Amino acid sequence: MSTYRLDKVFAPRSIALAGASPRDSSVGRKILRNLRDAAFAGPIQIVNPRYPEIDGIATVASFDGLPETPDLAVIAAPPSAIPGLVADAGAKGCGGAVIITAGLGHGPGSLAASAADAARRHGLRLVGPNCLGVMVPGAKLNASFAARAPHAGDLALLSQSGAIAAGMVEWAARRKVGFSAVVSLGDQIDVDIGDCLDYFALDRATRAILLYVESVGDARKFMSAARAAARAKPVVVVKSGRHAQGARAAATHTGALAGSDSVYDAAFRRAGLLRVRGLGELFAAAETLGRIEPFPGKRLAILTNGGGVGVLAVDRLIDLGGTLAGISPDTMARLDAAMPPIWSRANPVDIGGDSDSARYAAAFEALLPIRKTTRSW
Numbered sequence: 001m002s003t004y005r006l007d008k009v010f011a012p013r014s015i016a017l018a019g020a021s022p023r024d025s026s027v028g029r030k031i032l033r034n035l036r037d038a039a040f041a042g043p044i045q046i047v048n049p050r051y052p053e054i055d056g057i058a059t060v061a062s063f064d065g066l067p068e069t070p071d072l073a074v075i076a077a078p079p080s081a082i083p084g085l086v087a088d089a090g091a092k093g094c095g096g097a098v099i100i101t102a103g104l105g106h107g108p109g110s111l112a113a114s115a116a117d118a119a120r121r122h123g124l125r126l127v128g129p130n131c132l133g134v135m136v137p138g139a140k141l142n143a144s145f146a147a148r149a150p151h152a153g154d155l156a157l158l159s160q161s162g163a164i165a166a167g168m169v170e171w172a173a174r175r176k177v178g179f180s181a182v183v184s185l186g187d188q189i190d191v192d193i194g195d196c197l198d199y200f201a202l203d204r205a206t207r208a209i210l211l212y213v214e215s216v217g218d219a220r221k222f223m224s225a226a227r228a229a230a231r232a233k234p235v236v237v238v239k240s241g242r243h244a245q246g247a248r249a250a251a252t253h254t255g256a257l258a259g260s261d262s263v264y265d266a267a268f269r270r271a272g273l274l275r276v277r278g279l280g281e282l283f284a285a286a287e288t289l290g291r292i293e294p295f296p297g298k299r300l301a302i303l304t305n306g307g308g309v310g311v312l313a314v315d316r317l318i319d320l321g322g323t324l325a326g327i328s329p330d331t332m333a334r335l336d337a338a339m340p341p342i343w344s345r346a347n348p349v350d351i352g353g354d355s356d357s358a359r360y361a362a363a364f365e366a367l368l369p370i371r372k373t374t375r376s377w
Helices: 027-037 079-092 111-122 162-174 193-201 219-232 244-254 261-271 279-291 307-319 329-338 357-372
Strands: 015-018 044-047 057-060 072-075 096-099 125-127 133-136 141-144 152-159 179-184 208-213 235-239 274-276
Touching: 015 027, 015 079, 027 044, 027 141, 072 079, 079 096, 079 111, 111 125, 152 162, 152 193, 152 279, 162 179, 162 208, 162 279, 179 193, 193 208, 193 219, 208 279, 219 235, 219 261, 235 261, 235 279, 261 274, 274 279, 329 357
Parallel strands: 015 044, 015 072, 044 057, 072 096, 096 125, 152 179, 152 208, 208 235, 235 274
Antiparallel strands: 133 141, 133 179
16 A cells, blocks of 8 residues: 555544543543644544534544544544444545554454454555554644653654654653654554655655664565665664564564564664664654754765775765865865875875774864855865
8 A cells, every 4th residue: 555645644634533522531631632733724523423512623433424524534543433434534535544543453354354354345544453553743733642742853663663753752851852743653553664664765854764663564565665765865774673572572572473583683774774772762752863964065075985985975975966065275285284195185085994083083173164155065
């Protein structure tokens, strides 16, 4: 299915919420409050047969009674009601649904399987079940029961754990790190990490992607999506269940066997993903990526310890529409003073194959201040 109809999930024009309740403690009420607090621009409709109105919004008894077809259905009803609600949303013409509800079971004969079958019949995309929800600040969408809304930014967070997603949002809010989207995938009975990688790799509002992975169901699909995404933008992944006991815990959490960690490690390297070992490193990566801003202009100084690599970098720079910067006399003098006689005395700045960290640092010191000039480095 890949990105089919995912625009209805991540950029909906209208929403229907099934499962809202007047009770302040209910998950549905929290979702409704978040939808409204995010200032979602489109209509928000409520499906609930028990109450005539909730928070001043008139309800309807079923999806069939909605006056207009919503792009996205958000469902937080009891587990037994989920397959029927998914079927009704699909029959109404909804493009996507986020199932917040947990406890639908796993495998053939489960409520989750019934919901997936009902969605497939209508081409309805499902996020979840057993998830925190979906948050897209740029679309003014907060279809979740998270306690805090994320700041707007350009990092997409894709997480199989709702708790991890909520924790990342809390951490990022205190540091003014923003997100283009936060997607809690839950049990992934339809939309999975591969689908989301395909979508956000092409999303102009997303500059980098952060992943929290417990297991991968379709390895071929994941690898294809991961390779494509990593060619387009940085992708950082933290994988839980690295040891046998953790893998068993992950299986009880999402219903999927985590598999051998060495296989995942090799797959991540082959796909070009940057793997980090824990949430602390994922937080650090998010903060670093959140602080980096795109460089203005097209002129670039290339610093290398090998001539061949420098030539390849020049070719790629030209392919992308950039140009090599000139080296000003002042910068040339600074480099001559700090580099051995073998350095290239040209851009690319080749400082020799035996370069150590001190030589690189000296070259950076000579090059970076010259960014303030208008014509050369």
